[in-house]
Amino acid sequence: MGYVGWRPARDVLLGGLRRLEYRGYDSAGIATVTPDSPTVEVHRAAGPLDELVRVTDAAGEGDTVARAGMGHTRWATHGAPTDRNAHPHRDASGRVAVIHNGIIENFAALRAELEDDGVELASDTDTEVAAHLVARALDAEPEAGFTAAVRHVVNRLEGAFTLVFTDARRPDEIVAARRSSPLVVGIGDGETFVASDVAAFIDHTRDAVELGQDQIVTLTREGAVVTDFHGDLAPTRPFHVDWDIAAAEKGGHDFFMQKEIEEQPAALADTLRGHLVDGRIVLDEQRLSDQELRDIDKVFVVACGTAYHAGLLAKYAIEHWCRIPVEVEVASEFRYRDPVLDRSTLVVAISQSGETADTLEAVRHAREQKARVLAICNTNGAQIPRESDAVLYTHAGPEVGVAATKTFTSQVVACYLVGLALAQNRGTKYSDEVEREYHALVESADAVKEVLASAVEPTRQLARDLAGSKAVLFLGRHVGYPVALEGALKLKELAYMHAEGFAAGELKHGPIALIEQDLPVVVVMPSPKGRATLHAKLLSNIREIQARGARTIVIAEEGDETVRPFASVLIETPAVPTLIQPLVASVPLQVFSAEVARARGYDVDKPRNLAKSVTVE
Ligand code: AGP
Numbered sequence: 001m002g003y004v005g006w007r008p009a010r011d012v013l014l015g016g017l018r019r020l021e022y023r024g025y026d027s028a029g030i031a032t033v034t035p036d037s038p039t040v041e042v043h044r045a046a047g048p049l050d051e052l053v054r055v056t057d058a059a060g061e062g063d064t065v066a067r068a069g070m071g072h073t074r075w076a077t078h079g080a081p082t083d084r085n086a087h088p089h090r091d092a093s094g095r096v097a098v099i100h101n102g103i104i105e106n107f108a109a110l111r112a113e114l115e116d117d118g119v120e121l122a123s124d125t126d127t128e129v130a131a132h133l134v135a136r137a138l139d140a141e142p143e144a145g146f147t148a149a150v151r152h153v154v155n156r157l158e159g160a161f162t163l164v165f166t167d168a169r170r171p172d173e174i175v176a177a178r179r180s181s182p183l184v185v186g187i188g189d190g191e192t193f194v195a196s197d198v199a200a201f202i203d204h205t206r207d208a209v210e211l212g213q214d215q216i217v218t219l220t221r222e223g224a225v226v227t228d229f230h231g232d233l234a235p236t237r238p239f240h241v242d243w244d245i246a247a248a249e250k251g252g253h254d255f256f257m258q259k260e261i262e263e264q265p266a267a268l269a270d271t272l273r274g275h276l277v278d279g280r281i282v283l284d285e286q287r288l289s290d291q292e293l294r295d296i297d298k299v300f301v302v303a304c305g306t307a308y309h310a311g312l313l314a315k316y317a318i319e320h321w322c323r324i325p326v327e328v329e330v331a332s333e334f335r336y337r338d339p340v341l342d343r344s345t346l347v348v349a350i351s352q353s354g355e356t357a358d359t360l361e362a363v364r365h366a367r368e369q370k371a372r373v374l375a376i377c378n379t380n381g382a383q384i385p386r387e388s389d390a391v392l393y394t395h396a397g398p399e400v401g402v403a404a405t406k407t408f409t410s411q412v413v414a415c416y417l418v419g420l421a422l423a424q425n426r427g428t429k430y431s432d433e434v435e436r437e438y439h440a441l442v443e444s445a446d447a448v449k450e451v452l453a454s455a456v457e458p459t460r461q462l463a464r465d466l467a468g469s470k471a472v473l474f475l476g477r478h479v480g481y482p483v484a485l486e487g488a489l490k491l492k493e494l495a496y497m498h499a500e501g502f503a504a505g506e507l508k509h510g511p512i513a514l515i516e517q518d519l520p521v522v523v524v525m526p527s528p529k530g531r532a533t534l535h536a537k538l539l540s541n542i543r544e545i546q547a548r549g550a551r552t553i554v555i556a557e558e559g560d561e562t563v564r565p566f567a568s569v570l571i572e573t574p575a576v577p578t579l580i581q582p583l584v585a586s587v588p589l590q591v592f593s594a595e596v597a598r599a600r601g602y603d604v605d606k607p608r609n610l611a612k613s614v615t616v617e
Helices: 009-023 049-058 107-116 128-140 146-154 256-262 264-272 290-294 305-322 331-337 357-368 406-426 431-466 480-495 504-509 532-547 561-566 578-599
Strands: 002-004 027-032 041-046 068-074 096-104 159-167 174-179 184-187 192-195 207-210 215-220 223-228 237-240 298-303 326-330 345-351 372-377 390-393 471-476 498-503 520-524 551-557 569-573
Touching: 002 009, 002 174, 002 215, 009 027, 009 049, 009 068, 009 192, 027 049, 027 096, 041 049, 068 096, 068 159, 096 128, 107 128, 128 146, 128 159, 146 159, 146 174, 146 215, 146 223, 174 192, 184 223, 192 215, 192 223, 256 264, 256 578, 264 406, 264 431, 264 578, 290 406, 298 305, 298 331, 298 357, 305 326, 305 345, 305 406, 305 480, 305 578, 326 331, 331 357, 345 357, 345 406, 357 372, 372 406, 390 406, 406 431, 406 578, 431 569, 431 578, 471 480, 471 504, 471 532, 480 498, 480 504, 480 520, 480 578, 498 504, 504 532, 520 532, 520 578, 532 551, 532 561, 551 561, 551 578, 569 578
Parallel strands: 298 326, 298 345, 345 372, 372 390, 471 498, 471 520, 520 551, 551 569
Antiparallel strands: 002 068, 002 192, 027 041, 027 068, 096 159, 159 174, 174 215, 184 192, 184 207, 207 237, 215 223
């Protein structure tokens, strides 16, 4: 985050970092620029933001007169999360400071060049070179100006870098450059902001301007000037943030994830709203003709982590409704295996943040191969939707907890909307059938509300009972399989517990060897009213593990009496259509992981080693 204005910069920056902390939290730092000081004042601290607050408080009133500065929360890529590697970094004279998101891939060569010239670098980071290089550019051509010096340097950098610079000799100016990682400008009254996310400045202004790829912004109190990497004025996209501060606060909940779990009915309703118009499914942005969509003969879904699990569910819906083959792939693997893509391939990229580097690169690769790209995203105007041919936004609102919850279930319904749009376009479903499916999706919000009312408390109790377990396994079949994977991911990332999700049928091919006395195994049962064979097969799987001593925690449709004798613990969910079941079955698993983490004394919203937006590959 960067700030130029009339308020004490230190307060603005620490307040903004508090809202950005979810993006990275292994260390943090601020730099402030005070008129007439020859150096930029920097405070940094390893650990959570509270450490930095302690350090700045201890520094006393020194820099409270500064009205400009910048701050950073770090997720380490190069160099351990220590005080000396925390950002901001300064050049040797202390005149220029920089903060950075991303990776400067040619930093080793630049570092060697500086060291050959006798410059001593103070950190192990890839970032620090940028401060030295800008200071040198300013010294070499003092009249060219701060922006020109930054432009000169960014043109030498390779990789993904979003950088913000301050210069002690310019206490009223901040310069930032964007390549890959996101950057938004906030325009206030006599003050301007720049940040990775509008949440950083939403306390002060809701008027924002989004920076595009390879753009530089120069901030002063009067406003922002945006140029490209050649120095030409660049077109900008101003927008008004349509959510307020309350949406980004805990609202009486102990932690954000809890609030976000409970927001799911609203998130689902908001994601679906307005997408059925005159009996037809409409997307948010569509730069593809109906004919181009009809020509699609193959779909790839690419995504990471939880979004990948939503993608697995897309496969069941799209293949069933549209009769098009669908492959789902982890985005980081996609482009490296040379997938067969052409104009008649649709790549569906799912990303809550719209910034995930792995997914973005998969999108770019797909477009280079002439495939069509449709993005499902929760962040308006983020890079992935910008680079896509069609977009469907999930309207889950800001998700601060690092663990995806409401964005997951919203992604699932968004995937289903894409399936319905394709089905109507290809004529594999009549419009009355499309309408019926759409209304079933709308009703899913009530089913999720019901499960929140009935299953949360028993699940919490169960979580507290099992918090001491060494491992938990998750089993499912058909649409219950991605739910099992997602349940395991949540538990791993929040409770740091060994957790694995399996297709229940795979158990006998190896993983059943893991079963031992009292091992908790969560089973996602299909509806007894669905395909009878599926239900019967899973019942057999439960018996197999129970016979080997497992403690079975079964998530089943209410009224499914056949499963009761085999469940050590039964969590009932409302009866819903097959494709909706993942939405209701996921909720207890989200609650379970959060509660186990809490019982183990971990920070539910900020699990160790993770960050909300992963903008490096
Ligand atoms: C899950 O709880 C994680 N936060 C993570 O797996 C996440 O879904 C993944 O990093 C993808 O993020 P994205 O949706 O922003 O692309």
